[in-house]
Amino acid sequence: MAQFQLNVNGEIHEVNADPTTPILWVLRDHLNLVGTKYGCGIAQCGACTVHLNGIAVRSCQLPVSSVGTNKLTTIEGLSEKGDHPVQKAWIAHDVPQCGYCQAGQIMSASALLEANPNPTDEEIESAMNGNICRCGTYTRIKAAIKTASNS
Template sequence: MAKYNLKINGKTRAVDVDPSTPILWVLRDHLQLVGTKYGCGIAQCGSCTIHLNGTAMRSCMLPVSSIGKSEITTIEGLSEKVDHPVQKAWIEHDVAQCGYCQSGQIMTAAALLRDNPNPSEEDIEATMSGNICRCGTYLRIKEAIITASKM
């Protein structure tokens, strides 16, 4: 076990966990930040996507020992009032069906728009293809990202 002071959503959070623990489980089990989802545990589905210093990362294979002073943003910290353009666009297009993968989809989309404010459809497809949606909401995900890019 080891102690870490993690910067998460603008606050410092102290945890005492095994150094190999993926950030996903630190968030979910130790900090009750459960918006970040477990889907596969092997970085194949994207449900666990968070931002590390603004870059989209798969938290399920990211050990807590590797974080250091990097700033973590989770879906809970994407905006204070649920008014990030991607969140607003997601509501406008009523993207979700079951909704389980959507935290990861939104975090991936938000990082995409940060790096590429006016993505083409091809850019969106290329980036979002790492995130699986079992309900098949891909069309609305794309529409919502285009809408968000115009906000």
């Protein structure tokens, strides 16, 4: 066990955990931030996507010991009032079915738009290909990203 100071959603959190613990489980079990989801544990489904200094990363593959002072953002911290353009677009298109993967989808989409405000269809597909939606909301996700891109 070791002590870590983590910058999550703009706040510093003290965490006492095994250094190998993936950030996913630190968020969920230690910080009670359960918006970041467990899906596969091997970075294949994207349900656990968070931002590390604004870049989309799979938190299931990110040991707590590797984060240091870098800034983590989770779905809970993406916006203060749930009004990030991507979140608004998701509501406008009523994207979710079961909804379980959508936090990860939104984190991937918002990181994409931060880096590339006007992505083409192919760029969207490429950036989002690591996020599985078992319900098959892919066409709506793409439409919502375009709406957010235009806002």
